Amino acid sequence: MSGMDGFDAYSPREIAQRVHEAGLAKARLSFLQIAMLGFLAGAFIGLGALYYVIVASDPQLGFALQRVLGGLVFSLGLLLVVVAGAELFTGNNLLAMGWADGSISTRDVLRNWAIVCTTNFIGAAGLALVVFLSGHTGMNDGAIGRTYLQIAAGKAALSFPEAFLRGVLCNVLVCMAVWMALAGRSVTDKFFAIVLPISAFVAAGFEHSIANMYFLPLAMMLQAAAGETVQFSMLWHNLVPVIAGNLVGGSVLVALVYWVIYRRTPPARAICPAGAASAGDGQQRTCDRARQAARQTQRRSGAGSRTT
Numbered sequence: 001m002s003g004m005d006g007f008d009a010y011s012p013r014e015i016a017q018r019v020h021e022a023g024l025a026k027a028r029l030s031f032l033q034i035a036m037l038g039f040l041a042g043a044f045i046g047l048g049a050l051y052y053v054i055v056a057s058d059p060q061l062g063f064a065l066q067r068v069l070g071g072l073v074f075s076l077g078l079l080l081v082v083v084a085g086a087e088l089f090t091g092n093n094l095l096a097m098g099w100a101d102g103s104i105s106t107r108d109v110l111r112n113w114a115i116v117c118t119t120n121f122i123g124a125a126g127l128a129l130v131v132f133l134s135g136h137t138g139m140n141d142g143a144i145g146r147t148y149l150q151i152a153a154g155k156a157a158l159s160f161p162e163a164f165l166r167g168v169l170c171n172v173l174v175c176m177a178v179w180m181a182l183a184g185r186s187v188t189d190k191f192f193a194i195v196l197p198i199s200a201f202v203a204a205g206f207e208h209s210i211a212n213m214y215f216l217p218l219a220m221m222l223q224a225a226a227g228e229t230v231q232f233s234m235l236w237h238n239l240v241p242v243i244a245g246n247l248v249g250g251s252v253l254v255a256l257v258y259w260v261i262y263r264r265t266p267p268a269r270a271i272c273p274a275g276a277a278s279a280g281d282g283q284q285r286t287c288d289r290a291r292q293a294a295r296q297t298q299r300r301s302g303a304g305s306r307t308t
Contacts, residue, residue, distance in 0.1 A: 009183045016097070016262035018182045019255075023098035026087065027108040031115065034087055038116040041086035042123025046214035048077025050131060052202065057140055057147040064203075071199030077211070078174065078194050082181050089117040089210060089243075090171050091178045093250025100259040117209075117243070124213035132221040145222050152219030155212060156234040160241045163207055167245020168253070170206035173197040174246075175254040207242040 010018065029037070052074040056066060081088045092112060098104035131137070137145035158166070180193035201208070216234050223230050 008185060009189065010185075012183075012258075013262050015179055015182050016258055019094050019097055019179065019258075020101070020103065020263065022182070023095045023104055026092060026095060026112060027098065027104045029087075029112075034112065034115045035119045037085065037087035038089075038119030039123040039126075040084075041081050041088040041116070042120035042125075042210055042213060043127045044080035044084070044086055044123075045077040045088065045120070045208070045210045046124045046127035046131075047080065048074045049211045049214045050127075050136075051076050053144060053147050053151070054139075056151070057143040059143075067203040067205075068199060071202030072195060074202045074211075075195045075198040078177060078198050079191060082178065082190055082194060083187055087112075087116045087119075089113060089120050090174045090208065090246050090250055092116055093171060093247055094175055094178065094255045096251035096255035097259045097263065100256055101263050101265075120210045121213045124210055125217040128214050128218035128221065132218055132225075137218070137222060148215065148219045149222055151215050152234055155207070155215065155238045156231065158207070158238065158241075163238055163241035164245040164248075166205065166207040167209065167242040168249035169204070169245075170201045170208050170242075171246040171249035172253050173201040173206070174208065175250040179254065179258070207238070207245065209239055209242045209246050212238055212242060 026034075052070045055061070055070040055073055058066065061069070078088070078091075080086065081091065095104060095109050095112060099106065099109045137148060155163075174197070177194045177197035180197070181190040184190045184193050216238060220230050220232070220234065
């Protein structure tokens, strides 16, 4: 067992350490590694979105069943990312934890996010092109293609605040899925950790920027094939607020919150206020132990190793 009686899983504090270590590894990847893994992640999320549309295109399913079942199959995307290995922008928002304790520089965080987000778009849009050319959208008497157009129209119709807040809520659940997957010791553990949070955000209609990088380009290709005016504005109108919301949800509401809980080193004055030595030998010994524990925590977190 590992800090959780009755469960063969890592404890939340151990998960925080694993997220920290994973962040350091991600920050040290070469450009080529990040780019190729980012391309894969975009395609993997696109495959989950493709699977979702097959369910969403069936009009015989009731609303709740369609949403929940669609969310379950969409989970394929993050399962591929976590188990097979890939670099996903929304999950990499957890790098903010390493930035907060000083072990990853601002430059390295922004470099990772920029490369991963860009290559996620290439992977997702590239998959959309292959799917379009394959004729897949003609399945079910064209219902698949019509569903893509309906999904894209709904996303384009969102106001900035709606898209932003749905992006926030989405990435809270996505990053919690990644966080809980790091508690698992087997593929089965990771499967169950991922499926419920991911199916919840899909069922609730929240906005995932990388999934939208698949949905929107494919809808634009279908518009062009039908001789309609291609609405390029769908991309920036949706992706700008959704990316911003995903960043806030993952970096602030998950990574930084857990950093404060598990990895923040209290300042020395908070551990042992001035004048404690005069309060007696017992309190002085308590302060000494607290300082020693704080130094150990600082060494484990890698504070002072920030690169420039």
